[in-house]
Structure formats: C-alpha cells, structure tokens
Amino acid sequence: MISKTAMCPGCKTHVTIQGNPGEKILVTCPKCNLKGYFTIPGVKTESGPVSIEICGLTKTYKDVKAVENLSFNVCKGEVFGFLGPNGAGKTTTIKAMLGLIHVTSGDIKINGFDMKKNGIDVKRNIGYLPERVSFYDNLTPVQTLNFFCELKGVDKSVVPSLIKEVGLEEAMNRKVGTFSKGMVQLLGIAQALIGNPSIYILDEPTVGLDARWVRIVREKIKMLNERGATVIFSSHILSEVEALCDRVAIINRGKLIAEDTVANLNKYLHIKPRIEISIEGLDGKVPKVLENLDGVETADAKGDTLFVTCESHVRSHVIAALEEAGFKVANIKTIEPSLEDAFVKLIEGDT
C-alpha cells in the first residue's frame, strides 16, 4: 500500500490517495466533489521491468522536510525526467538513491537490490554525474579517469577513448585545476561513462555548458538510451525534459505532484492547445463574436494577432465565426501544449 498525492483538475486541491501500485481508484475531491479515476503508479502501470524503485522516501534535515513520502519507479531502458524548481528536493532524492545521504524513511531499490544493504554491488552498474561536479586540482584528466577506473575495477585502457568521447583531448595533460566549468562538467560526463553502466543518474547534466555542448550532451543521453541504458536526469529546463524523456516526475517542495508521460501529463491537466490567428486590422481588440462562443476558454489580442485557447475541435468553429463576422483571417497557427504549461499549472496549483 502506497500513498500518492494527486491534484484535483477542477479546484487544484491536493488529494492524498492510498492504494496498491497499479490500482485504479475512484477519487472524489473533498473540496469540489469532482469525481475521477486515479491509477496508483507502480510496477503494473509502467511498461517493462522496473530499474529504479523509490518507495515512500522521506528525508528530514533537522525540522525541514526536504523530501516527503516520495514514490516513483523508473523502468528499464527509459529516459526518465525528474523535474522541479530549485530546492524542490531533486538533488536530495538523487543523493538518497546513491546512498550519499541517510534517508529518514523509505526504500530505494535499484535493479531489485536494496541500496541500504547491497549498495556497493549496485554502484558498479551506475554512472552518476552530480549537480556541482568537481575533481582534484593537481591531477590531469588522465590521472583523474585512471583513478575512477581503478575504483570501479575497470581497465584503464578505456581512458583515452573516454577523453576523446567528451572532446578533452587537447587538455588531457593539463591540471584539472586550470579547467573551465564546462570542461570539468565534460570530465564529469566521461567519468560517468566508465564501465558502460546500465543506469545513468545525471543531476542537471547541462548546467554550465554552452549551447554547443548542451546539444552534444543531449545527443549523448539519446545515444546511451539507444544502447539500452536507463537514464534518469533532473532538470529545471522543460524543453530539455520534453525533448528527451519518455516519462517525467514533477516534484515541488519535496512532494511528487505528477508522474506520467509528457503527453498524458498534458491531457491529465486539461491543457488545451492555443491558436494564433493573424487578422488584418485587428488592432488589439478581441472580436465580440468570440465572447459567447462555446468551447473558447480564453481569447486575447495583441496587435494583429489573436490568441485563442480551445480544444482542437473548436478551432473550425472559431475560424468560421470570425469570417462570418467579417474578419480577414490571414494565417492560423496551432501551438500544442508543452510541458512548460503543465509545469506552470502544477506548480501554481501547489502554492
């Protein structure tokens, strides 16, 4: 039996739901009485075997709850995004997975092994990149990677290819102390690749990198996933998560507020697509015809562009109504809801 927090789509109240993983429960919102089905996430709802299983994780620092009763699963071979504003508890959760911090309560299983008991063995199969990575100032990248290879029991002959893979060949004999932040991050990535682990845990992997390297890192994540690796990475950059992830978990103030595929998340939150309509001579005024049109949620005008939020099937009604009223529709663009919209809606609902 696990407990989950879900947000009522109507009044944005948080509702705690208890049930077994995979169970579908009819939930009634205590505030607005809205009814709906909620499926408890867990082993049965995801596709394929579970790689990382986090159950009821709580971490309290003195009297501050950094993470509270957090549960989610990451399936084998998927790219899982871990999203939330700064200070939401992402890094705490990741550190707990690796045994860097002692959890107050809850269980973490990776590849079926309890991290509290079998942490050492499991860690051979994990590549980790921390949020603020740093190495030893007086060592060269080669010495640094040699050290980590030895620590993982991997042959040091892989080091030159790792250095090449992250593009640090030119700096391979320089001391790491002279490196820029981005170069240290690249060395961090090289380090995570040692021994081709099957699980990658990356904490804000693109922070501090310039655009070129951000793209390379993202491609690398895709490539790792294509090789069959499970990747979990935290980010506060929504476009990144949206572009790379199969599923996302969104946390805020230490609590899980959503866990689903990007598409489902948008559906679940009832975020409607937005249409941008260019109308000659609109001049910032919202046409009166739209005010009472069924299915139109919002309508704003800016210059000659009209922004309308509505379900896709209402679109044709909107255009018809506008043309009937004599407006010259020059161009129509539909913007599908993004994770950002979901994120904003979730975070707003949480505060």
Next chain:
Amino acid sequence: MEKLNPKAIYTIAKKEFLDNIRNKWVILLTFLFVILIVVFSYVAGGQSGGGKTFGNMQNTVIGLVSISSILIPLIAIILGFSTISGEAESGALYVVLSYPVRRLEVLLGKLLGLGSVIIVSTFLGFGLGGIVIAATVGTEAWAGYIAFILLSIFLGFIYLSLSICISAYCKRRITSIGGGLLVFFWNMIYGTILMAILFATGSNIGNLMKGNIPEWFYNSVIFSPSDLHQTAVQRAFGISTIEAMRIKVTIPEFLSMSTLLVVHIIWFVVPLILAYFFFKRRDI
C-alpha cells in the same frame, strides 16, 4: 564489520598522494626543514664551540625539535583539515562515494595517502639535513636521529588523524579551518590552562625558575601531542635531564619511552575512530 577491499584503499591512497604531493605549501615546508636543520646544526656547532661549523645530530635535534614539533603538525593539518569537508563542499566526494567503495575505505585511503606525503616530506627534509650533518660532523648519535625521524612521522600521523577527524565532523571547509587552528594551537591553549591550574594550586614563577616543577605537571604532557613528541625525542637520545636557562629538570619516570609510545598510539587511534563515526553518519 564489513569486509574491506584493500585495492579500493590503495586506489584512494594513491590519488591522495598524487594530488597532495604537489601541494605548494607542503613543498615549501619540506624545503624549510632542510634549511632549518642546517641552520640548527650550525647554531648547535657554534654553541658547543670546538671549532666545528656544524653541531652533531643530538645537539641539532634538541634545538630543532621545538620547531619541527610545530612544522610537522602544520603540514599534517594543511593536508587533512578539509580532506572530507572541502571535498564534500566542492562536489568531488559525491563522485567518489557513488563508486563501489565504502566510507571506511575512503577514510583509510586518505589517511595512508596523506600519511605518505608526510613520510616523504619528513624523510626528504630530515634525511637531507642528516646527510649534511653526517658529512660534516659525523654520524654520532645516528640511532637517536633515526628515532627522531620516525617519531616525527608518528607526530605527523597523530595530527593527520586529528585533522581528518575535524574534517569529517565539520560541514564546511570554513568551519574546519577553525577546527584546524584549534588543533594547531592546542598545546598553547592547554599549556595556558595548565599554568593557571599550577598557580591556583599554590605554585609561582619563582618556584618554576628554580626547577621545582611538580611531577603531575610534567606528566601532563600526555595531553598535548607536540609536548609528548618532544619528550619522546629527548628519551630517544637517552636524555633524562633537561637543562635550559640554568634550570635543571629530570623527566619523571612515568614518562618512559613505552608509556610515551602508548600515549602516541592513543592520540592516533581515538581521533581516527571518531572520524569514522562522523564520516559514516554524515550526509554528503
């Protein structure tokens, strides 16, 4: 007790050694050793006269020990004070602990790696100094000199153990600087407290100047590692009476070489055990 992996300990030790042997402060202090030994030998030679330029090993060491018992702790503290707190703050420790390695292995690796830096620095500094004396004056009291080098290394390990303990306890690098300073100045702080106790119990400066030092007062060197070390060095050269500024004091029988060594071991082991407990329950 978990089974330890010697290879992991060795790997950590090797990394610590490679990273810290290039620490510019350590290199500087090692050079200072060589210079100080030659200078003290010269002073000792001048003191004893006899037309010799350099003093023999015993006279040199007796002069040198008051400085080396400050410099060696300084090297150890520089090496150890932020080895855990600093790496936790910078982020390097996150990576290391995400590897298949136990915290006890990391701790022991650090101790051995940083300890090796002290060994190299001490052997290099005192060894070169010893060669200068041996070549100019002779190898008189060489056994005492070897014992002095070994005791210096032991002193270094005691302070390393203390500073690693501080590093494991302190959350941040800046707080461990405070801890390092406390350890460094401990013999002064402790000495002052002890003086206060001595005077409060009825003694005075005049008494001390006559050499009337109560035995408990002398014996209390066991609470200050650097004083402990100096006494052990004197014992190593077979000195039982200290003469300075016309005061003659005999080292109490309680402070035999074996007692001194046991106390050395306690000073080394206890902080290390504490360091392990602090490190084990620490959130990185």
